[in-house]
Amino acid sequence: MEIFQKMWYNVPKAGQWGGNTQGHTFMSKIARQQWGNAQGHTFMSKKAIQFKEVIKMVHTITVENFEEEVLKCEKPVLVDFWAAWCVPCQMQGPVVEQAAEKFPQVKFGKVNVDEEGELAQKYGVMSIPMLILFQNGQAAKKAVGFHSFEEMEKLLG
Helix, strand or coil: CHHHHHHHHCCCCCCCCCCCCCCCCCCCHHHHHHHCCCCCCCCCCHHHHHHHHHHHHEEECCCCCHHHHHHCCCCCEEEEEECCCCHHHHHHHHHHHHHHHHCCCCEEEEEECCCCHHHHHHCCCCCCCEEEEEECCEEEEEEECCCCHHHHHHHHC
16 A cells, blocks of 8 residues: 555645646556556456566576576577667567567576676677577577567577
């Protein structure tokens, strides 16, 4: 309830974002359905649940888990090197998630280059987004820049 109140009732200016003159905001019907109601109960739509499941299919790769998640993995691993400030990286993310749904025989991971600079340097990541396909613990293919789903299919095929 506390998070809910902070998120919806602490408005910088009275009346902003559909609120009243006392500075209270009101949630739209759609927002209540997807995120919660005035009593603090949360609800998730079917689409939100599916999105949450896709996120689990794309693993967060760090220096600490890289060897186990990527190098020792028996199946191919496609690693997306990205950064939060990079617009093409933000466009690439949903394509990687879509590919994770379609290619269960491939493991998918994401490396945030700002947080994991050591990995980026080790694999020669000079531009992002960069996709690296690892097979048998070795970098087999690299692709720099935004890639459509069709291009990603070719990379994985």
